[in-house]
Amino acid sequence: MKKYFILLAGSPGTGKTYLMNKLRERFPDMYAITLDEIKEYYAESIGFNHLEERAAQEQTKVYPFYYKALDLYMEAGKKVVVSEYPFSDKQKDQLQSLAETYGYEVITIRLTADFEVLWERRCKRDREPERHLSYIMTHYHYGDVLEDRSLATNHITKEAFKKIISDRKYDDFELGTLYEFDVTDYGKVDYAPLLDKLEEQIKSEE
Template identity: 45%
Template structure:
């Protein structure tokens, strides 16, 4: 590997991107993770939001900060021949800036696009949103540091099945790609061959 490598874990929500990211970081020690959700959650904690409009403003700020963080990470990776990994349901919204950053840093980019049966994903998303360990800001339209919600089923931002399906079929999550593409069916998470994925990355990082 002679320059920066960027691995984008893309695809539908709830397909195990976060877990795969941890496997990649464990396999490739010289790897930096840059996450949009981490930036979002930090902004929610710092500023809070009172309604959906304020939340969108913070989320837009998070995207700009994410690109800035990714720019920095790719610059460091280019100098040290290291790897950068990022996981998100990427779409056409992020593609032009991601492409420009890769061209600027002459990065080798690859996309692992995870897909799955939508009904399975909806149920998985519901479980994740109701998990107390998930940041509350993801499922509410009003949040400030320290806020809690005892009954998460009452959260205003929980997606209906119809809205979840609409997002998954209209936002281009299942079509995003930059560079080499590996598509993985994550309907059954236990059946995902993580070792084969890691070997695929290694072969393209040499």
């Protein structure tokens, strides 16, 4: 039985979570894990007093948890494992090593968009009430509340956002077979042909 490791890559604001949900509709038994959900878990359970503490928490707790979870599910032979994140070379070697160790075929679906559109989406998302406070505050602990999100202490600047995208080369990440979509205009994006292809491919090998 072939096994698949699907990576949803691309800068923040490209709609990776939406695509993850579309994949869930096609593959309800897939195992999905994201670094962001683990970051939020540790923010809620431990919190941080400053950004340096948050960065250390990511290195000592978030990433080890993420890779261990992937390792466990791949070792168990889950047929379809999916993860989404603004992946970069920082994660590439470890993800490739896990896929090779457990015999997973890797598929990268990379989403791209014009920077000005990404910046507009980022600004809007960071001010929505559903946005987890740990992403936009310099300190966070369980129970913290901020009604006016524009007052957050860690809003990223346009220049910093552009530099991160450029330095981490989100638009260049790929492992295995690559499919790329320009999502500058969501209305012009049609995932159906790719999802049909993946469904046919994966189910034909069950």
